[in-house]
Every structure is written in structure tokens, then in C-alpha cells.
Amino acid sequence: MNPDTVSTRVRDGAADPQTPASVTPLRRLTDALAAAMTVPEIAGERCVHARIETARCRACADACPRGAWIVDAEQVGLDTEACDGCELCVPACPEGVIVSRRLRDPEIRSWNDRPAAFRACESAGVAAAVGVVPCLHAIGVVELLRLYRRGVRDWIVSAAPCESCSRGNNPRFQAAIDQTQRLLSSRALPPLTVTVLEPQHWAARAASAAVATDSAVLSRRGFFRKALGVAADAVADSAADADARASFAPATAWLPDAGSNSVQLYQPVIDPHRCNGCDACARLCPHRAIALERSPDGPRYRLDGRLCTGCGICRDVCDQNAASVLALQPQATAAVTLVERQCPACGTTHHRPAATDSDDALCRICARTRRTRLLYQTLD
Structure with a gap:
């Protein structure tokens, strides 16, 4: 199997027979770019199928509700026409092959004077500049622990009813929270807290919440380092956050040994x-x-x-x-x-x-x- 065959092509901008004449080349170009933006980055060299021929991993394909991932004896590929950018494959991949900018970009804000993560599903219909992600269930243990290491214990979330969502109603976000809580509690570490708000209330709280200052985040991160005995460097943390492709380390590597x-x-x-x-x-x-x-x-x-x-x-x-x-x-x-x-x-x-x-x-x-x-x- 060859992850290098993963397709990253943009949808063809050629006019469809049904396309109105009023659709200009610029509009077609912007539509094509928008389609490309939904396709996640691929770090194919990390894929287990690039390491051994006998790899059996199908995590990306199993997670995709639209069958966009192709994993067979010949290739590992992504059908960009089928991909709708839900990014449910991102937390499913054990080796961080699938990289999301939209999940990592939102700022950390303050909630009850503590750094907090405000996240809302794009289907919730909230009008917010930051904090809206493709799907709440695309947030996995890796992301929860990444922000926990930065001092974020509070998650303020909102989502559209999953029961009617075409992406399925598998409660993956709650499962990720439960798994993370088990990791933390077994080490006597403070738990995560999750507050679920209606979309309009979430939007109002997110708009009024101040962006957490670097000093506040670093101060809280420093507290965790002291409590956990973790000798991590703030500059290295920031560099890793800035470029997810730079390296990939297990999300649990920094956890203390209890x-x-x-x-x-x-x-x-x-x-x-x-x-x-x-x-x-x-x-x-x-x-x-x-x-x-x-x-x-x-x-x-x-x-x-x-x-x-x-x-x-x-x-x-x-x-x-x-x-x-x-x-x-x-x-x-x-x-x-x-x-x-x-x-x-x-x-x-x-x-x-x-x-x-x-x-x-x-x-x-x-x-x-x-x-x-x-x-x-x-x-x-």
C-alpha cells in the first residue's frame, strides 16, 4: 500500500452542463478552493502502510461516514469528491497522518478566570468567527490532552442534534472525554469539565469571553508542569502547536507514571x-x-x-x-x-x-x- 497515492486534487472547475452562464470563472475558482479547504492535510510518511506491507489499519476508512477513504491492497487514498471535510478521520488515525488546521486554530479563551476551549459544530448554525469546527466528534483524545497540557480543563461546547446528522450519531466526543478522564483519574490529575450550551447561548458566551493571554496560559501550563513533574519547554510546545506536521509524538507521552x-x-x-x-x-x-x-x-x-x-x-x-x-x-x-x-x-x-x-x-x-x-x- 502506498500512502503517496493519496489524492489531493481540487474538484474540476470546468462548467457543468447545468451550470448557469452567470457563474463566472472566478466563482468556479473560489468554489474549487473552498472544496480544497475541506480536504485535510496528509502526512503520508507517517502512515503504517508506508512502514510495513502487512499493516491492517483501517481507522480512517472505518471512521468516514461517506466512504471517502480507500484502503485496499493497492493504495491508501482519499476520494476528494466524496470528502465533505467532517474530519472524523483525524482523531481516528493513530499516527497523526491526517492533519487538521481547523481543529487546532481556534483561540483559547477564558471561562471563570481559567483557560477554556470554546468549540461548536458547524451545523449548529452559530455565527462566530472562531471556535466553530467541522464536527464536535472530530475532537479526540489527542486534542483533549494537547490542550490539557496547555492548561485547558474546561470545554464549552454546542452542537446540532446528532440524531438527524448525515455524518452519523456516534457519540465519539463523549467517548473521547470518558477515555481522557480515565487517563487523568488513574494519575490523580484534575478532571476535564464539559459545559454544553444551546447554540445561541454558546455564541453569546464565546463572543463575551476574553481571549486567554499567553501569560495566563503559560502560567497555568507551568502549574501543570510542576504538578506533573513534566520537563517540557514552552518554546517547543508553541512550535509543535504551530506546525502539526513538524513531528508526531504520542499524546500520552508526557503523562506522569503513577x-x-x-x-x-x-x-x-x-x-x-x-x-x-x-x-x-x-x-x-x-x-x-x-x-x-x-x-x-x-x-x-x-x-x-x-x-x-x-x-x-x-x-x-x-x-x-x-x-x-x-x-x-x-x-x-x-x-x-x-x-x-x-x-x-x-x-x-x-x-x-x-x-x-x-x-x-x-x-x-x-x-x-x-x-x-x-x-x-x-x-x-
Whole structure:
């Protein structure tokens, strides 16, 4: 599959047979540009399908209510004619391949003297210059945690009735709130608060709410850093906010480690009784959620749920079905202990989980091919 085949074409500006003669070329151009504005940016190099041929991720396609995403054996593509810019695919993508400017641009405002996020669905019919997003359900855990890190705990929202929306009535925003609350509560962090207003009331409150000053946001962010023990740099935070394509880090990477009680959004798990120590998962994990570490006590696979995005590369690349991904569970085993052996057939040094160590020291290649059957002795 090749994410580079993602289409970013603009709708053809040629006149339709039904188009009135009064529609000028300039109007057609502005219509085409408006159509292009609804199509999200694509950072194709991040896609799991660009990393491994066996990737099974269909998150974007599963999230799209219009079937605009195409994920098959040949390509990962976006049908720009079908895309209406709802951006429900943005929070669904585990690797941040789909980048939204409209979700990230709105300013942070003040609510009860605290930084707050005012967001309203574009179908709610509110007349506001900022804070209107394509769909409230396009706000996911990544966005909630991004703004939480900036000191935003309060969300003031409004939406049109989802029951009659052509984009579906899946309560994804509430699900994202619930998931984020679990992550925060397991670490004894202050929860999010969500206030739902009727569109006209939301518009009035948003218009009267002052834009939060940089000093207020940074001051609150500084408080969180002190409380969480997070050594983050304000300049780096601002740069990341300014350019979502610059880099992609797991949304939970900055969360404090509260021990075994910490609920992880996602976490990799390795079954030591199935694993053969090939290291494919460790070599291909984009964020080192699985890492091969060596110490005086020997090698091990270190597993860190805070660095896991749930992309599934480890699961999809493992030919032993030893790797899997858990969601919203307390941190499972943090490490898989390995033992090193020298293969008696080929002489290479290899490792395998201690749980499956045996007297048979053949490496995984020789164990599979049994090359020793091809050896013979020449007698003089």
C-alpha cells in the first residue's frame, strides 16, 4: 500500500452542463478552493502502510461516514469528491497522518478566570468567527490532552442534534472525554469539565469571553508542569502547536507514571511463550513503545504504554502472533526478560524470552529450517 497515492486534487472547475452562464470563472475558482479547504492535510510518511506491507489499519476508512477513504491492497487514498471535510478521520488515525488546521486554530479563551476551549459544530448554525469546527466528534483524545497540557480543563461546547446528522450519531466526543478522564483519574490529575450550551447561548458566551493571554496560559501550563513533574519547554510546545506536521509524538507521552495503577490509552503486550525474539516489533515501533534494551542483567524488551499510539505495527508484523495491543487498561508487564544463546548450527548469538528458554539453543532461523540436516562429514 502506498500512502503517496493519496489524492489531493481540487474538484474540476470546468462548467457543468447545468451550470448557469452567470457563474463566472472566478466563482468556479473560489468554489474549487473552498472544496480544497475541506480536504485535510496528509502526512503520508507517517502512515503504517508506508512502514510495513502487512499493516491492517483501517481507522480512517472505518471512521468516514461517506466512504471517502480507500484502503485496499493497492493504495491508501482519499476520494476528494466524496470528502465533505467532517474530519472524523483525524482523531481516528493513530499516527497523526491526517492533519487538521481547523481543529487546532481556534483561540483559547477564558471561562471563570481559567483557560477554556470554546468549540461548536458547524451545523449548529452559530455565527462566530472562531471556535466553530467541522464536527464536535472530530475532537479526540489527542486534542483533549494537547490542550490539557496547555492548561485547558474546561470545554464549552454546542452542537446540532446528532440524531438527524448525515455524518452519523456516534457519540465519539463523549467517548473521547470518558477515555481522557480515565487517563487523568488513574494519575490523580484534575478532571476535564464539559459545559454544553444551546447554540445561541454558546455564541453569546464565546463572543463575551476574553481571549486567554499567553501569560495566563503559560502560567497555568507551568502549574501543570510542576504538578506533573513534566520537563517540557514552552518554546517547543508553541512550535509543535504551530506546525502539526513538524513531528508526531504520542499524546500520552508526557503523562506522569503513577505505577501499576496508571491506565494507558494503548499499550503493547508480548506473549513470552509465543515470542521467538526476532526483534521485528522493537525495530519497527515508530515511538519505541517496544524497545530492545541491554543491561548488565542481560537483554530485555521494554514496554511503555505512554509511548504507544495503538497503531498495531507490532501486532501486524509479528509472524508468531506474540504481540498485541491493549486499550484503556492498567500498565501490564513492563518488560520481557530475554536470554542470550549461541546457535550450535550457525554460530550466531541470538536471544529469546526466558520463559521459553530450553536446551535447544538453535536460533530461530536454524530452528525453522533445520540446516543441520544438510551437514555431512568428509572422511579422509
